[in-house]
Amino acid sequence: MVDIYPEIERPTLVVDRERTKRNIAAMAGKAVSNGVRFRPHFKTHQSAVIGEWFREVGVESITVSSVDMATYFAANGWGDITIAFPVNIRQIKAINTLSKQISLNVLVESVAAVAGLRSWLDYEVGVWLKVDTGYCRTGIPWDDKEALLAVAGAVMRAGQLRLVGLLSHAGHTYKAGSAERVVEAFEESIERLIRARTSLGGPYQQLLLSVGDTPGCSLAPGFTGVDEVRPGNFVFYDLAQLSFGSCSEKQISVALACPVVAKHPSRKQIVIHGGAVHLSLDRLTTDGGKTVFGGVALPDAGGWTDMFEDSYVKSLSQEHGIVQAESALFETVDIGDLLMVIPVHSCLAADLMGSYLTLDRERIEMMSQSV
């Protein structure tokens, strides 16, 4: 094992390649054994290099969250991409460029969006109806047959639009509160998606069904009834997923290495270089009512130790983090050392950091944020 830590000067997102590849293989295997298409969401890692780790297990279809991300992955050889975001018709120029090059799928949830596409689209795109199965963020309500029929009909009448299926993101699994309730919410979401298709009547029974969300895809025993799964976060997992029971601690495959810059013995706090611009302000509330911005471990030869049970990132400023430390941690750490912060939300930390460092010292770049 190479020791990367002596050379780290500033907050650095460390990725454990082996854990990440195991996470990918496990979810790909689960999809295969359930006979569904695996279309992983690449918004979590946003990296062409990590994308290759998916190709190694046979992945050919992916999900992204923006037109720009689709453009990046298309340029890196991905030929079948779903943009899982209500189509932004202001980006029609880039959508036209993409739809000429690759098999592109977009999401619609209104007749207005379909009309926009119909007016401006130059090439065929696949279209999924975005269905709201209980999350109440986006999508046509699963039980609003009239709206479903109106949008589906508009798609059918538009020349370049090929209606593919119904798609939902059961994001409310993130608030389910227990592993059991995650599975209930996920299965209820599938049930509702099936009922939405049934309600559309005869001509629509061949439509495919697609579901997302890492908690559900990780915890559900199987994927009966759907044709495609689109989890994303499972590639790295994080503290939030651990709290839902979606993963074990040993599956979390990214941590932010943060230089220690100050210690405050009177309140057992360690100040780290690592703040809101590195980790994001995503937070967890523990059963005891504490607000937590990250878990805390130490670097070790294999990557990083288990987290300290009674230590956590208590607050974040722009560049600073304040770690509330138990004695065993506080006494061990000196100014100039590194702490490893386990992010609450790995997608946002990765997006902020812009690159990864593997345990064998490969620097892995992500798509550029500035366009």
Add this chain to the structure above:
Amino acid sequence: MVDIYPEIERPTLVVDRERTKRNIAAMAGKAVSNGVRFRPHFKTHQSAVIGEWFREVGVESITVSSVDMATYFAANGWGDITIAFPVNIRQIKAINTLSKQISLNVLVESVAAVAGLRSWLDYEVGVWLKVDTGYCRTGIPWDDKEALLAVAGAVMRAGQLRLVGLLSHAGHTYKAGSAERVVEAFEESIERLIRARTSLGGPYQQLLLSVGDTPGCSLAPGFTGVDEVRPGNFVFYDLAQLSFGSCSEKQISVALACPVVAKHPSRKQIVIHGGAVHLSLDRLTTDGGKTVFGGVALPDAGGWTDMFEDSYVKSLSQEHGIVQAESALFETVDIGDLLMVIPVHSCLAADLMGSYLTLDRERIEMMSQSV
């Protein structure tokens, strides 16, 4: 007035140059009329171009929050920089490069950090003692005479370290709750900084005093007793500052233009392209207990309208924002239109966006986040 809005395709941070320059001139004027040095914090805008707007009013000394930011601004012609962050000894190589080129100041708050600098520093740097005047994030407690003397003495004994003064950031003004209490906290902080210097005794009475924080610097009638002020956020202000009373709505000079991608009449919600990766997850809690991730306005010929009083960004996903809209807004806006989101925290939104678009269509770049 150029109409920049038809060309905006994706979330875009729009800056009103005139408002920004007025904000800069007002704070610079207040510093001059109070006879203190104005050393603005550039972590908010992180841009060489906007830095030039400060030079136009005579600013020569600046504050930054990281060694990397100091390197960027030194490369853009700034010769007097304070890194207002407990010195990160792991970046000693870059600190040595900088201290050779420019007049560099760092912050220390422990004998350990001083020892690290003394061991590795090649050129002289100015040193401020970071003093905690009540915020309880970093710094030596203002009333801990023993610790102050120990660190000051260590600095005095180290060859390349030139002790400059005592520096505090009264960040607790952000939680003061009213304009009156902001001023009380700011003035108490100055009083404590003065008492800390007094407690150090004879040889230290020539040390300078430096204070930061936009709420205090905006609201305090003057800066009696200090030698330097370091506010940063005032350059743009934001929804949080408006809530403290630090600024008027017409002083807020950035807004995120966000394409509308869906509307949900049953719950009067507008879905925008604009999420946690654009705005950050910083939030405000209103008096009524609502959690707010941004204010909402419409683009207009002069920039953007006043905010809608009863509409706000209710939640953020990675790329989506959900706007809870009053009827007047909901009925006005169509899919494909733009909404203007007033960020809760302009520093974090700017950091995420990486560039600005002025109302006269200049694209202004920021320092690159990837190093």
